[in-house]
Amino acid sequence: MGKESGTTGPVADTIAAAPTEQDAALKLLVVLSKAYKTVMDKAVKDMKQRGLSPSEFTILELLYNKGRVPLQQIGQKILVTSGSVTYNIDKLEGKSLIRRVPSPDDRRVVFAELTDQGLALLRRIFPEHAAAVQAIMAGLGYEEQLQATKLLKQLGKTAEQP
């Protein structure tokens, strides 16, 4: 038996040779998953301490940055289904952190926007959260973070398959 070779499969029993193209892709998927979950676990812990689920927090953050946003765009931005948007917007509205505002131009459209209370909350919470995220990402130096961002952006941009 050869030495451990990560998640590369029953084949890879060579001595630290360069991975094949396919192995590189498979390994990237594994590492991406693990990094995402590890990082998210910590970020989520920070969010929950503030009484918000990750989806709730992400929506609030979006509204904080963008102002008034149609529900549909929220789903597109944070990549969840319309059902999930409705569910979370309901919860946030129940907490009086956001409000629904019907569009005057298009009666199908409903905007979400922060209430004064929601804005006040974010003004207080966001800097703390940002500091927490900074700490979470400290495994990479500044330049490495920029590099990772560039690569991940490129990876995420792969054309949608219709």
Next chain:
Amino acid sequence: MGKESGTTGPVADTIAAAPTEQDAALKLLVVLSKAYKTVMDKAVKDMKQRGLSPSEFTILELLYNKGRVPLQQIGQKILVTSGSVTYNIDKLEGKSLIRRVPSPDDRRVVFAELTDQGLALLRRIFPEHAAAVQAIMAGLGYEEQLQATKLLKQLGKTAEQP
């Protein structure tokens, strides 16, 4: 009003200056999330076409690569809770793709291992899936994939906070 500046926040109204350290960290989190979800969406689509949920598939893949694995280690490897492991192992056992094997050494421990049927399935499915993953990751070239893997591994390795 300044030009669009991504998700950097209400502050960033400078002209494409270098992001602050905190902005770099926040942006990395956003880009990591999006890349993960975009990539996973496609990988999951591939898995579901084969009648398996992502968790089921990931567990099968793990057993395919590692052989007999204690349930607890499965949870650690794929980063889900023990409840989720039980749920998915039950489903896979129901499909006769894996079987539970009690450890002879430690009666608390239960191994999961592929059945002949499960092994046959993976031998057929895995190469196709690997090809799909390769296509999904094609947004990055080979060297870029290695680089991304290195960075993500480093990022995911941040020490656990007790």
Next chain:
DNA sequence: TTTAAAAATCTTAAATTTAAGATATATCAT
């Protein structure tokens, strides 16, 4: 040995997400 603490699996209920379809409105070509 008895006890205390740790570890592994499972159970249960609640939380969350998705998938599919329903409804209302808008757009566009007739």
Next chain:
DNA sequence: ATGATATATCTTAAATTTAAGATTTTTAAA
């Protein structure tokens, strides 16, 4: 205007995940 198609939100049920705690077994100390 009419009708067809597309879009936006919501509803519902099912699937999945988590959180918390129960049970069993192991380990180590007294």
